[in-house]
Amino acid sequence: MTDQAYNFAYLDEQTKRMIRRALLKALAIPGYQVPFASREMPMPYGWGTGGVQVTAACLTPDDRLKVIDQGADDTTNAVSIRRFFQRTAGVETTERTTDATVIQTRHRIPEQPLSEGQILVYQVPIPEPLRFLEPRETETRKMHELEEYGLMHVKLYEDIARHGEIATAYAYPVRVEGRYVMDPSPIPKFDNPKLAGNPAIQLFGAGREARIYAVPPYSDVVSLDFEDHPFIASKADHACDLCGSAGSYLDEVITDDRGTRMFVCSDTDFCASRQAQGHRGRLSPQGATP
């Protein structure tokens, strides 16, 4: 039931207009961080205030919204944001990736390939990929302006020097359309290849840092690497213990205090729909039918 005390999707129309202008600019300059007047939202910073504002600016009454947190539809962050928009916008919600028109995500890209017309909204904690190497904002802006991205490779060099391989496993830096180096938000690097050539619109919102950026459909997105240490989209070397999928990103779950563990798909919708199709994993109940 929509709460009539709020404007549609919580934000007032002028604010949504301002955010849409930033979104259009971000889409026009792929990977470029557009500053916007981020608002206080009724949730703490770090819980997706940027993503929520972008979603609010994109939603129409006809949209079907899906919210995931680390791939799951049923975790605190996902549930509370979904309920927030049910209450303030009254839009339909779904857990099925294929049915959704707008998907707000924290740190995953759904396993199910997205299609044209879908919008994927990322929650971003720190939008600046160069931040931990160069603390000055004036300097990082200058580096983006002049395409001075050598420093990004210094980070990867340090990884190899210390760990023997590129140990950066999430928030792996990418270059968009051969121009801007971008932080893809803390998605696992397993998801990086899905950023490229994706038919969906990908929008990134960082609430605390007040930045919006975007990857338009079918964009060229390349993960940075060295010639002799190429990028590898790694995942745990197992199959899902519930649906048996060998190609999906897995969460490791500790099941007792003796080191027993199981691996399950982090994308709950993907795992559930595979189980519904009759796929079975190592720990699926024997002979049970879903």
Place this chain on the structure above:
Amino acid sequence: MTLMQNAITAAPLLSVQGLTKRYGARIGCMGVGFDLYPGEVLGIVGESGSGKSTLLSCLAGHQRPDEGRILFDGADVLAFSEAERRRLLRGDWAYVHQNPRDGLRMGVSAGGNVGERLMAVGARNYAAIRETATDWLGRVEIAADRIDDRPSAFSGGMQQRLQIARNLVTGPRLVFMDEPTGGLDVSVQARLLDLLRGLVRDLGLSVVIVTHDLAVVRLLADRLMVMKSGRVVECGLTDQVLDDPQHAYTQLLVSSVLQV
């Protein structure tokens, strides 16, 4: 001998004319001009506040002078765009800071520090970067097994040598040095000077070195400029200026050096 031939035949690498920098009503440096030829080392000496650091930061592009021209290889550096200027700063030019902490990334390993300039100009092969870094650490007398240590684990002298390696790795043609031996004890200073002298000679570098230490310029510099109150009061061949100072201030400077 080659030095002399170079000086006669080649055009100046760096040519400075009427360089002036004011801080409000005060003068930073005033009407400074000189030519630096390929392979030549120019020393700039003077007391604190004489404008030598202002001059160096204007030359290296850290500050914009109010008047004057700086020609590098015949091109007007002050007319360069920001992008061209920064490309120069990480390619053909190098700047060695007095305090190595200003010139190094303290959170990045020695190898990463040396490799940064290579990666900035497009090196994308890890093994090749590492090999070059190891080679350069060797040239500045840092053991190869320290390549993955951070500069914070290095002594002051090692940090300074690392900074020099980091700057020279891309083969710059012109190096600016701001008191490179300041803050080091005398024995470390002597080794560093020895190293610098070898590198400058082997690589045929052109160097502008600012210092207040006459011993440093005696060892390194071919020519010397003495500054006082923002102006150049005397210049000439190093030995000539130091052994037969003409200007009263230079005489004072030379006679102030303690003899051991």
